[in-house]
Amino acid sequence: MATMSLRIRTLDTFDDAAEALRAYVGAGYAAFGFPVDQAHLLAKATLVDPARYLLAEWDGEPVGGAGSYPLELTLPGGTQVPVAAVSDVGVAPSHRRHGVATELMRLQLRSFVDAGVPLAVLHASEAGIYSRFGFGACTRWRQVSIDARRVQFRADFPEVGGSLRVVQREDALEVCARVHDHARRVTNGGLSRPDSWWPVIMGDTDVYLGGTKDHLVMTHRGDDGHVDGYAIYKVDHDWDRGQANHTVRVWELLGETPRVELALWRALVEHDLIASVTGPIAVDHPLFDVALDCRQVGSSWEQDLLWARPLDVERLLSSRRFSVAGRLVLRVDDPLLADVGGCFALEVDHDGVAKCSRTSELPQIQMGISELGRVLLGGCSFRQLARAGQVSVLDDEAGSDADSLFRVDPLPWSWVRF
Ligand SMILES: CC(C)(COP(=O)(O)OP(=O)(O)OC[C@H]1O[C@@H](n2cnc3c(N)ncnc32)[C@H](O)[C@@H]1OP(=O)(O)O)[C@@H](O)C(=O)NCCC(=O)NCCS
Known part of the structure; x- marks a missing residue:
């Protein structure tokens, strides 16, 4: 194939915005092996700024794309800098290894430099892809796995008081957004989350950002009455042989302090009918230190999470x-x-x-x-x-x-x- 036939343009150069989005989502989802459905398209339409989305066309056919969100990242010491959060990088299986992704990344990174953005960040599907484009893994995460039936907490477990409640997703949106914004500002590596994402996260459509109708929300309210932490999670039910062996799958758990987060993790572990609790967590989270037998709070895996590409x-x-x-x-x-x-x-x-x-x-x-x-x-x-x-x-x-x-x-x- 001749490279002459590759053309890359932003979605706002199309006459028909819906058609542009469909072409983009179609190419990207094919790369990741998902079918495109209407619910995904509608959810995506609320998130995408067409001027930030690049579509690669080969002989006029959409074959790949790359997008980005304008977010903020908190640096050590608490300063926030604007970042371009690169997402949806994908090239259709039929057109891989012809330099399409390379051209997308080159154009995208150049546009960030020209716009004065000091840093690009992304999550990598595979860790071998992005160092050639100047990205390096800057944060790691663990998938914690807790044996809820065996774990016991130490007598000096740092209690926080307050109260816990399970609330409806739609009622939790505002408080979760507020707690999240506080947490990301005080955390080295914290990223902002635009307001427009929360309805998607709390919605029924299972998009990568987080929505699903199975999600429940538990909040923690401090003794002063304000909500200072939440867990978004779902319960996978297992009634094999008539015994409850359910798994709590945490999607996101955040608190204004580590003690609040520990209280939420503990509440999920002590939830009735639960055999195990899993979820993403910081590699040095104090949860790994508060069990009597620390092996009952294990990790299924640990790996790179955020990749950073300095531009200034x-x-x-x-x-x-x-x-x-x-x-x-x-x-x-x-x-x-x-x-x-x-x-x-x-x-x-x-x-x-x-x-x-x-x-x-x-x-x-x-x-x-x-x-x-x-x-x-x-x-x-x-x-x-x-x-x-x-x-x-x-x-x-x-x-x-x-x-x-x-x-x-x-x-x-x-x-x-x-
Ligand atoms: C990863 C992907 C975007 C690469 O697209 P592509 O157009 O084939 O990439 P290019 O042809 O520009 O390849 C650039 C270089 O990266 C290498 N490369 C591409 N994909 C790679 C991978 N998964 N692992 C390691 N190296 C990879 C190529 O071998 C090439 O190396 P070279 O310059 O030394 O020859 C594409 O394979 C894809 O869509 N994969 C599935 C979805 C996905 O994982 N997307 C990334 C999301 S974070």
Whole structure:
């Protein structure tokens, strides 16, 4: 096939918006192996800004696409920066490995740089795809798996008081949105969630963002009367041989404090008829430390979650806070977007506030742009990457100095699906 026949355009260049969306969703869903139905199209139509969605056409046929949402990400120290949250990257099985995704990513990333967006983020279906485009995994997650029949909590379990209620999804929308917004602002790695997503999340259509008619919502109300946490979950019923062995599947559980989250996890574990509780959780969540026998709070798996692609190194490093005062000269190579890379001097004062600017000094550390994505939020150390041969530490002290500067506690965490 000749590359001449590939054309990429945004959905707002079509005369008919509904037709453009159908073509886009059709190509994307084919890539992921889903049929397109009307409910999905309607849900998607409420989320998509046509100007942000690229459709790839091969000889006039839609064969792939890539979209993005304008969100905010919280950096270490609590500053929010705008990010382009890349989503729906897909190429039809018939047209794979002809460079379609490469062209989509190149155009998309260039448009973000031109618009002044400092960072792109995504979730990868497979971890081998995106480092070539400059993305690096910056947060991890665990799928917790709790044996509800055997687990016992320690006597020093940090109680929080307050009360729990199961509420109707439609009544929970506003309070969940409020708790979520608080949590994402105080969490390193937290992503914003647009208001328009909540009706989809609380709706009946099972889209990737989260809706399904089976979801229940439990809220936690503090002693002062305000709702400060929620769990969105469903119960998979198992009455094999007349015995209840149900599983609670948590979709999202958030609280304004770790204690509130622990109270919600515990309430689900102690729910009648339940044999196990599963769900996504931060890798260093205190839930792993509050059981008498910690093996009863296990993980089914742990893996990368959010991938970060720096697009404006000076802005990102000047916006995040650092753990100690110090100075570092970094060289960042970016073969795809040469104007993004360069040599940068980072100076951090005693309050952890940084200034970062381009420099002609000799670098102490040399790294690729995807490795900068990996260390940006502090979830991965420079020395870890150096041991793997992915970062070059050019002066003896620089590796430990960089790790002291970028260190965070707790680890970054990012739960919003997009
Ligand atoms: C992943 C996907 C978008 C790639 O599209 P594509 O048009 O075939 O990609 P390209 O032809 O531009 O390939 C670019 C490079 O990535 C590599 N690559 C593509 N898919 C890969 C994968 N799944 N794992 C590892 N490498 C991959 C290609 O081999 C190629 O490498 P090269 O430049 O060294 O030759 C496509 O296979 C797809 O739609 N997969 C199913 C849906 C999906 O997983 N989407 C990603 C969502 S996060």
